[in-house]
Amino acid sequence: MPMIKVENLTKRYAGFTAINDLSFEVEKGEIVGFLGPNGAGKSTTMRILSSYMPATSGRASIAGFDVFAQSLQARQHLGYMPENVPLYTEMRVTEYLNYRAALKEITGRRQRERVGDVKELCNLKEMENRIIGTLSKGYRQRVGLADALLHSPDLLILDEPTIGLDPNQIRQVRELIRNLGRHHTILLSTHILSEVEMTCSRVVIINKGKIEAADTPENLVNDMRAAGGIRFEAQTGADDGAAELGKIAGVKEVSVETEEAWSVFTLRTDSQSDPREEIWRLATDRHWTVRELSRRRATLEDVFVEMTLDDDEA
Amino acid sequence: MTKFLTLLSREIKSYFYSPIAYIVLCFFLLLTGFCFYSSVTYLSRGATELTIIEAFFNSVPFWIGFILIFPPITMRVYAEEFKLGTIETLMTAPVRDWQVVLSKFGGALAFYIVLWLPTLLYFVTFEHVVKTDAANAIGAYWGSYLMVLMIGMLFISLGCFASVLTQNQMVAAVISLSLITLFFFGGLLAFFTPNVSPAFRMATGYFSTLEHMGEFSKGLIDSRRFVFYLSGTLLMLGLTHQVFQYRRWKS
Numbered sequence A: 001m002p003m004i005k006v007e008n009l010t011k012r013y014a015g016f017t018a019i020n021d022l023s024f025e026v027e028k029g030e031i032v033g034f035l036g037p038n039g040a041g042k043s044t045t046m047r048i049l050s051s052y053m054p055a056t057s058g059r060a061s062i063a064g065f066d067v068f069a070q071s072l073q074a075r076q077h078l079g080y081m082p083e084n085v086p087l088y089t090e091m092r093v094t095e096y097l098n099y100r101a102a103l104k105e106i107t108g109r110r111q112r113e114r115v116g117d118v119k120e121l122c123n124l125k126e127m128e129n130r131i132i133g134t135l136s137k138g139y140r141q142r143v144g145l146a147d148a149l150l151h152s153p154d155l156l157i158l159d160e161p162t163i164g165l166d167p168n169q170i171r172q173v174r175e176l177i178r179n180l181g182r183h184h185t186i187l188l189s190t191h192i193l194s195e196v197e198m199t200c201s202r203v204v205i206i207n208k209g210k211i212e213a214a215d216t217p218e219n220l221v222n223d224m225r226a227a228g229g230i231r232f233e234a235q236t237g238a239d240d241g242a243a244e245l246g247k248i249a250g251v252k253e254v255s256v257e258t259e260e261a262w263s264v265f266t267l268r269t270d271s272q273s274d275p276r277e278e279i280w281r282l283a284t285d286r287h288w289t290v291r292e293l294s295r296r297r298a299t300l301e302d303v304f305v306e307m308t309l310d311d312d313e314a
Numbered sequence B: 001m002t003k004f005l006t007l008l009s010r011e012i013k014s015y016f017y018s019p020i021a022y023i024v025l026c027f028f029l030l031l032t033g034f035c036f037y038s039s040v041t042y043l044s045r046g047a048t049e050l051t052i053i054e055a056f057f058n059s060v061p062f063w064i065g066f067i068l069i070f071p072p073i074t075m076r077v078y079a080e081e082f083k084l085g086t087i088e089t090l091m092t093a094p095v096r097d098w099q100v101v102l103s104k105f106g107g108a109l110a111f112y113i114v115l116w117l118p119t120l121l122y123f124v125t126f127e128h129v130v131k132t133d134a135a136n137a138i139g140a141y142w143g144s145y146l147m148v149l150m151i152g153m154l155f156i157s158l159g160c161f162a163s164v165l166t167q168n169q170m171v172a173a174v175i176s177l178s179l180i181t182l183f184f185f186g187g188l189l190a191f192f193t194p195n196v197s198p199a200f201r202m203a204t205g206y207f208s209t210l211e212h213m214g215e216f217s218k219g220l221i222d223s224r225r226f227v228f229y230l231s232g233t234l235l236m237l238g239l240t241h242q243v244f245q246y247r248r249w250k251s
Ligand SMILES: Nc1ncnc2c1ncn2[C@@H]1O[C@H](COP(=O)(O)OP(=O)(O)OP(=O)(O)O)[C@@H](O)[C@H]1O
Pocket: A013, A014, A016, A017, A018, A036, A037, A038, A039, A040, A041, A042, A043, A044, A045, A083, B250, B251
């Protein structure tokens, strides 16, 4: 049984379709990155999964419980951190976590243990008596995360957990998420793609309410048309460099620019092949003067841009 | 049940985080203090039919001030949660909608009861000093405070309903004040219009808060009034529950 199962989910806001016929699954133990440009419908999907609001049509379930018909059980299996982490600003950190624990039916000794554990886990110890309203954004984020972890849920849904954090904190949260991924299933949305490449075992990319792709980051990068690129700068003398390079196996396309006496070649290649050795051999055979030969790997960012920019801007 | 109590205790505590609670408390103490003082001076001016409790609960300044305390008590209960977005954290915890609706109502009611506690002292002191025949008055006390409780329940449920309609606390306050004022003066219509038919007087009398308080502060406890206030409260809580779901589902 998949941890999250979304079938033909559609949500319309007063005539505007935010998500349209969405289907995907998340298996137990996965860390899935949920990507998409602003307004793609990420938060909308997550709100439906967290039983905050019902879908217009379609079904979704968490750990086998329908998020609408069996929403209480579904919520018991889920730790959810909403976008912007809304908190009661007038409460103190420990007081808030105790309150949230009680709502999740964690009481007595277990409450003290769990609240202590999550404070430890999220590095909140030194802030435990502060009023939430006086905490910095990063610490509030951690309070939200601590709350989501209180009942050790099977599944965590985190809506932009690292937004607004400084690079050190981003790194900490990333570590935390990676560690949590050992025991929990995680669905997180973010705009920081390098983070996804580092933490997620799979990504789902949505655009305008529709799924564009769902695969591992590696496969997405490899399958991309603009997979890898090679940059080669040389003086080729009388030779037609572009034509010669084009004959090398694996090279799909060559473009040239000239910078004074130098030719700058940009080569598109198959995603699997790396013809740099051949290029070097060719250059030495022909006595070209070389000043750069480097490979640029496609990143998830390239995939993201290609998939979500296609129609209008690209 | 523990979840409900957890929610309820947060609602009650949340009043004491904000200065509004203390302002309302001070205002209400001043108001009731003033009304009590003027009732006592009124009684001491000469022989009258009225008891202290009737004089207190049927004076004009009392009612004007009384109506004004409800909006600040109830305006934030839902509006603030929608504004801050905490409604999302709240409703994605494993709690049921009706638990939230009842806890918000219960929290406001508890605060309202706290407001009234000091006034008991006035009457205890008065009876002690004056040494009237307290046994006669016991029904009047029960009646008056029961009425205070029932009117409070109805007006608080109206206020909660106003708060669930908006995310702006000021708007919620204005709506609840309007609803309560309309209701209150609607019940007085028969006093303002000359030559009304008895049927009309009966009809307005059925929801005339002032008349009910008049009866109850004489110790005339009428069970029809319980039915009226309790069913009104339930109706408003039901409506609040509907709007609460509707707003989240459309958001
Ligand atoms: N309450 C609402 N009423 C009407 N439209 C809404 C509402 N909430 C969201 N939308 C619209 O639905 C679309 C999807 O919004 P959503 O918040 O899911 O996007 P997102 O992918 O989370 O974007 P972001 O990356 O900016 O957080 C947007 O076009 C948004 O304007």
